[in-house]
Amino acid sequence: MPLEASARIVSELTSRGYNAEREAVTHLASADDPQAALERVIETLPEDALVVRSDHVRTTLSASDPTSKPGAGGSEPDGEDPSASTGATVSDPTAIGGYSPVETKGSTDAERSVDPALRSLEIDGDMTGQSTGTGEYSDFVAVFRDRLERLGAKLRSRINHRPATAIQKMPGGGEVAMVGLVNDIRSTASGHWLIELEDATGTFPWLVMKDREYADLVEELLCDEVLAMEGTLADDSGIAFVDSMYFPDIPRTHEPSTADRHVQAALISDVHVGSQEFMHDAWNRFADWLHTEQAQHVEYLLIAGDMVEGVGIYPDQDEELDIVDIYDQYEAFNEYLKRVPGDIEIVMIPGNHDAVRLAEPQPGFDEELRGIMSAHDPRIVSNPSTVTLEGVSILMYHGVSLDEVIAELPEEKASYEEPHKAMYHLLKKRHVAPQFGGHTRLAPEEQDYLIMEDVPDIFHTGHVHKLGFGKYHNVLAINSGCWQSQTDFQKSVNIDPDAGYAPIVDLDTLDVTVQKFS
Numbered sequence: 001m002p003l004e005a006s007a008r009i010v011s012e013l014t015s016r017g018y019n020a021e022r023e024a025v026t027h028l029a030s031a032d033d034p035q036a037a038l039e040r041v042i043e044t045l046p047e048d049a050l051v052v053r054s055d056h057v058r059t060t061l062s063a064s065d066p067t068s069k070p071g072a073g074g075s076e077p078d079g080e081d082p083s084a085s086t087g088a089t090v091s092d093p094t095a096i097g098g099y100s101p102v103e104t105k106g107s108t109d110a111e112r113s114v115d116p117a118l119r120s121l122e123i124d125g126d127m128t129g130q131s132t133g134t135g136e137y138s139d140f141v142a143v144f145r146d147r148l149e150r151l152g153a154k155l156r157s158r159i160n161h162r163p164a165t166a167i168q169k170m171p172g173g174g175e176v177a178m179v180g181l182v183n184d185i186r187s188t189a190s191g192h193w194l195i196e197l198e199d200a201t202g203t204f205p206w207l208v209m210k211d212r213e214y215a216d217l218v219e220e221l222l223c224d225e226v227l228a229m230e231g232t233l234a235d236d237s238g239i240a241f242v243d244s245m246y247f248p249d250i251p252r253t254h255e256p257s258t259a260d261r262h263v264q265a266a267l268i269s270d271v272h273v274g275s276q277e278f279m280h281d282a283w284n285r286f287a288d289w290l291h292t293e294q295a296q297h298v299e300y301l302l303i304a305g306d307m308v309e310g311v312g313i314y315p316d317q318d319e320e321l322d323i324v325d326i327y328d329q330y331e332a333f334n335e336y337l338k339r340v341p342g343d344i345e346i347v348m349i350p351g352n353h354d355a356v357r358l359a360e361p362q363p364g365f366d367e368e369l370r371g372i373m374s375a376h377d378p379r380i381v382s383n384p385s386t387v388t389l390e391g392v393s394i395l396m397y398h399g400v401s402l403d404e405v406i407a408e409l410p411e412e413k414a415s416y417e418e419p420h421k422a423m424y425h426l427l428k429k430r431h432v433a434p435q436f437g438g439h440t441r442l443a444p445e446e447q448d449y450l451i452m453e454d455v456p457d458i459f460h461t462g463h464v465h466k467l468g469f470g471k472y473h474n475v476l477a478i479n480s481g482c483w484q485s486q487t488d489f490q491k492s493v494n495i496d497p498d499a500g501y502a503p504i505v506d507l508d509t510l511d512v513t514v515q516k517f518s
Contacts, residue, residue: 305351
């Protein structure tokens with residue numbers, strides 16, 4: 001079967017507004033006169049048809065040529081792989097033998113919902129268009145005051161809180177408690193830990209003795225996170241000895257919400273179109289799989305940032321670019337997005353490789369880029385944002401702060417090999433990027449958009465290019481890997497990416513299966 005025949009058939013069907021099953025294209029291309037066969041099939045299609053199906057092609061060609069036999073002008077050639085399957089090695093969907101249905105009119109091969117009205121998608125926390133920060137000192141004060149007030153409210157009911165200035169005036173030997181931001185962490189000459197907490201009135205030092213059972217919690221602390229401590233004042237009231245330490249944390253009794261029907265969401269990130277290492281074959285197999293019966297319940301696709309490789313992100317990146325213009329990268333990404341079934345709801349947030357500001361929170365893309373990424377009319381929101389799918393809340397955050405958590409915490413508590421465990425610490429702190437002034441750039445706003453005010457049912461991140469998932473206090477944490485094979489830069493920093501994976505979440509049970517396309 002010549003390559004040109006199938007390519008012409010796909011182009012012709014697309015120009016006439018039709019989608020097609022891959023087998024249907026194979027049947028038409030195998031006919032003695034593919035163009036004539038195509039015309040006969042189109043003439044006999046029902047008026048409301050949007051998809052040319054293989055069974056219709058077979059019926060039409062058999063009726064017009066009674067002598068046709070299986071394998072001649074209409075049946076699937078021997079050895080033809082009909083569709084991508086979980087974990088299997090499949091042919092390149094851009095090649096003829098692995099043709100993936102093209103996107104037209106938002107149609108699809110699989111029936112995904114008996115009633116589209118059953119779907120529900122809500123966005124919360126999108127700060128796109130709401131940025132007010134000017135970089136003034138007062139803006140930074142405002143965002144930290146907001147953080148302390150909102151996260152502190154989750155802790156004050158658990159202790160007998162006193163402001164720093166009030167503690168300084170209390171007599172020695174008494175019991176005290178304080179809620180504040182971690183201002184400083186340092187060890188003493190004798191191996192104890194000194195934690196300085198700051199609130200709106202001032203600072204106060206707390207000593208964590210090295211032999212206490214909770215001393216290992218100090219290793220988990222990051223500057224600028226909100227914390228509560230209880231303890232006993234020294235005789236001179238100049239310091240307090242810590243007896244208890246509390247985090248805002250996710251309640252152990254948290255019961256996640258679930259959908260009322262069997263429906264699935266695909267959670268992916270870090271596509272990196274434009275890179276020479278972008279795995280277009282794996283992406284096409286993924287898109288091909290979404291058209292199959294096996295994926296018929298996948299009705300939502302959530303992309304957690306880094307749609308493109310970007311320009312000037314790291315040293316000598318230009319030597320690893322396949323597309324050197326940033327707008328051309330987004331044009332190419334949009335073409336790949338078109339391969340996804342048109343009836344899948346898509347939500348996207350930006351990442352640090354995308355053409356938005358680096359400081360978090362990151363507003364969604366500007367109007368020009370939104371116009372480029374128009375396939376399937378995706379919801380494009382800020383990083384982070386919470387999307388609620390049929391009652392299931394999913395906090396989407398690209399994940400730059402995971403680098404900081406992994407760098408600051410001991411390897412047994414946070415590592416790139418198990419990125420979901422680093423995510424647990426963000427859930428414990430109820431903040432996606434608590435530390436200011438480190439690797440993560442933070443933008444001052446009137447309020448802290450990075451706080452986890454409400455407990456999500458699912459926490460979805462990317463950025464570190466590693467696959468991992470697990471549950472922390474019944475919150476499902478997923479880092480979804482990437483679609484980019486190892487770059488020279490990643491080799492230099494010893495990152496071996498998990499590429500070509502698509503975690504699929506059952507929204508009615510919060511069970512996870514991982515589809516592999518690499």
